[in-house]
Amino acid sequence: MPEPRLRRVAVLVLEGAKPLDVGIPAQVFTTRASMPYEVRVCGAAPGPITGGDGLSYLVAHGLEALDWADLVFVPGYRSPDRDDPPAVVLDALRAASARGARLAAISTGAFALAATGLLDDRRATTHWHYTRALAARYPRIRVDEHVLFVDEGAVLTSAGAASGIDLCLHVLRGDLGIASANHAARRLVAAPYRSGGQAQYVPRSVPEPLGERFAATREWALRRLAEPLTLDDLARHAAVSPRTFSRRFAEDTGTTPMRWLLRARLDVARELLERSERSIEQIAADVGLGTGTNLRLHFQRVLGTTPSEYRRTFTPDF
Structure with a gap:
């Protein structure tokens, strides 16, 4: 049997590119046995590119990498509200999208996607410091300043640099399943799941002992x-009232305690579906959802599929 084709990822480095934004997708999707991806770091042309924060890049590939890629990441860059990427870069992004590649922006990389028109009439986000500028400059975009990332199918956007990890893990969950995404998260020493709807930042500080207490409760x-x-x-368990717990938990995570608990149960159920032969009924009991009927109901509502279909997708030999 021939080896399956590796998924192709291009990381497009623009002038003023932020080093962490460039490094995240390059490292997350690095080729290894558990990660069937090939990554090419590219620019408008091969050669040196001046980056941000005192760093520069020497890229081996030009815009032909966008013709090759299945997924194109656009890292954030300096002064996005003043400087558009060159027209040739915008044309290459539009062409990649037109032939079916997914485009994903980290942080201020959303401005490059916005300049192509591909975010028009879509929901999107960027680093909280730039959300108002993005909305003012591109009024057709439905800018959401309160989330970590937005998945619109063909185009994805994320907030500041660390949320690029959340976006990459989200892509992995869709491509390879939750077990592979969790494995990558452990390798990165990152949280395995932070929903796209989680708040970008806490609007006021939470007393540190209480924050630690809530983490212990989770x-x-x-x-x-x-x-x-x-x-x-x-x-x-957190030694506070239910009302205080609900309010502070939502400030900390962007969701309610019981929604977080349901999502945690579904994540464990997904991993059991991928990695075990336990029945739907057994898995439902294992994760605290009681019955297979209840598990199927929540699976369909949250994930848009059934447990059986999910198992067939991520364990094709099952």
Whole structure:
């Protein structure tokens, strides 16, 4: 049997590119046994590119890499609200999209995608410092300043640099399944799942001891997913009232405690579907969702598919 073709990822380095934004997709999608990707770092032309923060880049590929890629990342760059990328770069991005490549922007890379018109009439985000500038300059974009990333299918955008990791892990979950994404997260020493809807930043500081207490409660809950946990149980563990727990939890994570708990249960169910032969009923009990019917209901509502279809997608030999 011939080896399956590696998924092709291009990282487009623009003038003033931010080093962390460039490095995240290049490292996350690096070719290894657990990661069936090939990465090419490119620019408007091969050669040196002046970056931001005192760094420069020497890229081996030009815009032909965008003709080759299945997925194109556009890292953030300096002064995005003043300087558009060259027209030849914008044309190459439009051509890549037209032939079916997905385009993903990290941080201010969203301005480059906006300049192509590909974000018009779509929802998008960028670093919180630039969301108003993006909305003012491109009024047809539905800018959401409160989220870590937005997936519009053909185009994806993310907030500041660290949320680029969340975006990359989100892509991995869709391409390879949650087990592979969790493996990559462990390799990166990153949180395995932060939803795109999580807040970019906490609007006011949370007292550190309470933040640590809530983190401990989340860890405690993850070890007890099979149990019928309630809001009162979580608040009791954190030693605060349910009302305080709900409010502070939402400030910390961008979601409610019970929505977070459901998502955690579904994530564990997904990994069990990928890596075990346990039945739907057994998995539902393992993750605290009770019955297979309940698991199917939540799977369809949250993930838009059934547990059986998910298992067939990510374990084709099952």
